[in-house]
Amino acid sequence: QSAPTQPASVSGSPGQSITISCSGTSSDVGAYKYVSWCQQHPGKAPKLMIYDVNNRPSGVSDRFSGSKSGSTASLTISGLQAEDEADYFCFSYTTSDTYVFGTGTKVTVL
């Protein structure tokens, strides 16, 4: 099972919007609505930001939103803030009854 591909890095200025893509296949991202996104600050545990493509867990800012088209999922961060600087990983259920994380994206706030 190959990892869905994410851009290695994305950057933006405070207040701007950025979008991170997660390009998978019909066996993972494209197969089900079970795509999640995690945020991870250096040396910290991951934090769930989006689940089931476009749902936010309680307590997560509405500046974070998710979507999916075909085998590509996307995470959009609106009104970029310094605290958003972190690594982001997509996470998908697969047709093999396993799960797979994306390659990860480092977000930099300029």
Add this chain to the structure above:
Amino acid sequence: EVQLVESGGGLVQPGGSLRLSCTASTFTFNNYWVHWVRQAPGKGLVWVSRISSDGRSNLGYADSVKGRFTISRDNARSTVYLQMNSLRAEDTAVYYCAGGPVNDYWGQGTLVTVSS
């Protein structure tokens, strides 16, 4: 809110074994599936294994650990285990457990180092 705490990591020689534990602060944890996820130093997240709430009906493993790792749970102790046998250098990583209604609870991780 459920808090998860991993333990059991450490230094082990290649071919050795370790058992990791993931203990929850509340018994509502028993209603949820739990996953183990690992992260090698400087690398990305990798899914390792999952277990259903009853611990019997649905177990799953990544190909890289199948046949070597075994996941189990003791709901009376609100604990999920990962028995890791035949450890290899490439198993070196921080191991996280994750669970909850939408996998929104994560532990802080426990470091496993496989080295001679």
